[in-house]
Amino acid sequence: MWGRKVNGLLLTFHLAGINNQNFLMRDEETGSYWQQISGRAISGPLAGTALTLIPSDELSFALWKSERPAGRVLKDVPGEADNYAPKDWDVKLQQSFPTVLNFPEHGLGNREIMLGIEAFGAARAYRYDQVIREKLVRDFIGSEPVILLTGSDGQSVRAFREKIPSIGDTAFYRDPDATMIDSSTGSRWNFQGCAVDGKAKGTCLERVAIIKDFWFDWRNYHPATSVYRPHG
């Protein structure tokens, strides 16, 4: 998700092509071409400019509803709804086409779904099915301790720095009800990364952005990426 304002100019984007499985966008205001995955203009008057990343989440409707009861949902475009894929389109896609690029490293399939994090000077990828199986992953990215927490729906994942603001590094453990306890204060933390009771109540952990992507695509744009326990 990207901001549309660049140097005070409001841009409107159109789909312009496919570039190595990601797509290209064109803004109608300057005719520049932008890469979807990096938010960077690669051709045209604004070439070299980067859009501002807007933090967003990918999570189940159920979890989102419980967190944002006053939220609003995008409506189907009239007349188009019949064309939307059946609900398991991403599962079906996994089984079909060959990819244009091949990175048979770490024994990973090209279309293996990964959670990619680029932060703290490093890029690291986690197998999605492994993360939701482990429910709470404690790891390092660069030299920063980071946790990946799976929600109570068993599908949604968020990443946070494993550091309580004003207290410091800590260790988190998962409780059966999908909340976490930290070893420094014993407080209970929810899926939003905020402490709901205990000494740290009211504090929230710093979110780290995750991109859900196919392995070959993540690896193509992050050649130096490491992988969390690929054979684990």
Next chain:
Amino acid sequence: MAIRRNRVCLIALIISLAVALFLIAYPNYVIRPQRHQASQELQAALLVLRYQRLAELLCAAIALGALGILLRSAPGRRARVSAIVAAVGTVLCAGLSRFNVYEIMFHPAGAPSFQSISETRLDAKEMVLAVSLNNDSRAYPVRTIAYHHIVNDVAGGIPLVATY
């Protein structure tokens, strides 16, 4: 003199047609879903795209001009037919350059509209892309934006583009 002029016109027609065809074919050849694009050829293809309409108009203008000059001298049938075919071909390419095949295939979402949670019929398990800005929380069902790919929106007063 007439013969030389006609020859020049025919050559101009052939070149216009060839250039017009190249300007359409090259970007569509390079920017294809099942093909890897190296950085330099992508830059070249995008450069062609940026100037495509203008260049196509130029080709069409040259072709039509050459056709006009040629026809005035009442050339033989073969020359006349080739010239007309070349000119028509060039004009068709110019027409094609006005279309973006990706926008045609992938149906941009246009101005998005939203509904409350109670009005929404989505499975609990369906994934949404969610954003919350200045107390404005919006969810974009992945099934919907995976089809349209791009949604230009404003949330919490902040203009954003949701992509998938």
